[in-house]
Amino acid sequence: MPNKHQVAKRSSTWPKTGRSSCKICNNLDAKGHAASSHDAEALSGRTISLSLPVDALQLKKSRAGCRFCSVLAEALDAFFVDWSTVRAPIIVDLGFNVPVCASIRHVRYEDQQIEIYTSPGVRSPWPSIGSAASIPLSPDSDASFAFAQRCIDDCVSKHTVCQEAPAAQPTRLLYVGKDKESPIKLCELPYNRLKYAALSHCWGRGPSITTTKANLAARKKYIDFGAMPALFQDAVIIARKLGIGFLWIDALCIIQDCRDDWETESANMMNIYRCAHITISAVHPQSSDERIFAPRRKPIVLEYKNTQGKCTYLRARKLDRHHPDLGESRPARPHGPLMSRAWVLQEHLLCTRILHYTETELVYECRKVCRCECTSTWRGCVTTPGLLSKVPKSEAWDVWHRITAQYSLRKLTVPSDKLPAISGIAQNFRSCINAKDSDYLAGLWKSNLPQGLLWSSDSSLSAPVSTLRLSTYRAPSFTWASVDTQIRYTHSADEDLISNVRIVSASCTMRGMNPFGEVSFGCIQLEGQLIEGSLSAPHEHEFEYALQLQNSLTTIKVAPDTLLVVSARLGEADESYETVTRGGPSDVYSPFDRVGVWCLNLVSSSHEYVSGLVLALSPRTAGAYERLGTFSCGHEYFSGAQKRKLNLV
Template structure:
């Protein structure tokens, strides 16, 4: 898709005239140097490189004159690239972010949700001369995920991890001490039939598949077809994604593959509970996990054509012609500054079960729309950044947290909170899987800390764990209501379908943090064979400071707001777990008062002022944080959580030390 001839064929005189001008006030001639916001990095003792981030107005850029009419040729390059990959950008009122780095490629992104996480990369090839001094090259990415080059890259990544002595965290126990999954798919010999085998407790080297089931038909193992699948499975009878997983397994030189839908008897409750409770170990002990990141279901292959780059013809001020390349890419690289791991984008990244599959795997190959990414417990690589780097990775989250443990602070709890925040944003097909789908991670945390686990919170970090806050997406979101069926106790974040957050204190606040509660007792009843999975009930009995208050509800601009009214203090805003309603307390069919409860979708919302109880959970210097509680439907003395609050300690000056049971 070449630029207009007017951009490519300008007279030498007009080019020379443009050269004498100051840099373009919009794009600064795509030069990271000599700008008031330029940053210089000393990467060696000999030279410093410059970087620059420009924030451009989309409307202003789109109205830039044609270069033949005196417009900027560098703005023309940006416009050409944006036209090719971001349809409709000219009409948007968003900011365009242009990241420039000396001798590096140019990355262009647009604010807003429409193109969130998508970038255009502008670069020159290694075979051609750069059209201007600061533009650099980019690594070649094969056009198809099933190319020989991509398979070579995958094999190099895995082999380097297996053989590199620095990858201590990636070393598995001896083969003889690793128990294989109960069943595996035998795929390794092309001439032999593909079939399910019972491992009979023997050890095998195998690959795992991490994938979306989707809403369509998925081939599954059942009580009725298990024997047939153990005899022969025709390759063309498998879903396209499973076919690709078999091809990848064979390309890696392995014979066995674990796919949950085929290796767990799906209509056997006992088999599902037994095998799903072992998923953490299954993924951790596998040779590598194939992550079908861009596949929405079994019908969507992962060995597919990638987004293709385009070529932009460009002439410099002397009339010399150059070819510039531009390609669409996803913003997936680890964030070194914030310490965040890679962010593979695709349908799979929205699924709740998948988080623990990636956290617990030792090695992962992420098949995205643009390229292949590799993570292990030690390093990260991708096809556009193939050099081995000790970047933060998802499989390294727990091992690194364990390694950093100190006498004053346990980073494992920070890692748990980070994973819960990410997990709570993801989707579940079966609501009852909320606890089972993170039980593998919980098992690792339990192993590292020795703490008791109570339906999503930890005994040894109870105060901080109880202070989670719900962050609903919008006031109209159906997830802002309580669930109709019981799934978890109200004190647990797993009782709701909302993203949650934890307050992250700075070092000074962390030192000042003090728990205000004592756990007197707890109870929990698991519903199945997984002790860290689904529960039928759980409760906590706490000793701590409590005050009685009124909770008021009012609506402003269509949004419901809730505030505590405590005698002697100003109104205190609370963070509600969901929408709330006032209800009568009934005992023996007679009304004895009012309370507040989480609202269900069937409830009619209205303004109210009703009594609640507040329990202080922790203190930060002159502040106290705690829970707002309403009386349970089972009646006093059992309370249920409604939300969280933070207030000055004067609100709790007249608090009583009481025993409170929360369920």
């Protein structure tokens, strides 16, 4: 019997509600509700399910009269502060002989849920509710390490798709040995093929210990474990516990003040993570000063009395909503600061096996399966490391577009890392489409032009006018890498699109040694229909700008790439005229009316409309054009328009 201090207290005696179902919570039972769904082909006991929206105010009132509502409300009290004041639905997911799950559709509680369940071996007080797997209270417990080791061993022994052929390893690895008595030092390769772990983590304000040209020789002799930040110490312990004698940590294995070394290692990032025996994903720490081994919150104990007054003890705990979505072919999505970082996307996509240390449990993924401490194994699901392992050619461009759209949501500390931080994915993707190095155009591909040019700002996400704007050149305007806007592709690869342009040439000039990294210039020369138009920014800020094409009285909505501003330019005869340009870091939104732009007809669809780009003359390259945004309109707007050659930079 639980300790009395662990049990959620009640202030009144339970009323007897009989067998009738509560109109608010349906007695936390999936049966007997109009919205219940049945699965006759289910392989498990979950043959019935119900996703029930519950109003917070109604639940607050009902908890005094319904013992089931009270159980739900007490669990919410424990984990979701002020839930009853939030005007958002509580979603209660019910099944048969499974835990009751509850979440709140509000940004404050995004991607969090609570589970109400019985302890294993304890009889359920009502048929719908069941037991849940026990999760150790500490991520460095023997049970958690045993879980991780089982996952890795099963993968190595059973999954042929996860057996990666030897490739170019990192230049350096940390030797950590097998126990705490082993000295730590930096080893320079080549050696024979080594088994190593790689760390994926948030830098925060930067690790307190790094490798530089000045201390490289000392690092090769000895690194003091006690001088390492807490996160690095935990990573060393994990590697040792899993029997892995080498560890790759970017801050220590890349010479941080050597540009050439950084470019060499960033260009090899695909192999660094692909060849690691396991990637350690520190999901929750925001910096290297925080521990991976943060203690987990204990489940609470709830007291439930039936109509005869018999007492049963239930448990409740908070979990991240990380499970893969089989219906939408979406992989597991652990939640924490790490998952918002741009560099991390390729670390997780390119690795073979990954162990996510989340706030509430361990989540393991390889190219074949996903496992977690709360649910054991998810088979037949898409996994993050498996997304690029086998990409059908027919789906390749859709995959690339989804990756870049997801990448655009993530944050970079150093803006110039935009292309290097995805270069490993690009390098891997090149083999999927059998392309050459030169086919890559700073985030786009020659083989996918012009469809690849049809990225646009996403109206359902951050407004492009509020995103970070660059003070220096990073990429040509035709690529999404030139802005920090959150983007989307509205056309799928199997859509019946007809190109209305002829690509004459396309190339980028690389800034460094990484053929998929930083660029100093890029240009696409093409031939297509180009007509004049005028662009307006509304007086009250809205997402879209208004475009009016020549000889038309109607306006068309434009999705701007970023904040657009008006500036004065000198023409050929030294006369001044207004033009639209992308805004700089110090510019603020200001309305403007009917300023001249150019509109390029890029593709036609079978639905009788065209999609294209809004352009303006480049302030950097004489005679060339730069991109401002995207539009769609009817074919008739371009009827009779002549084709001309232009350079897009």
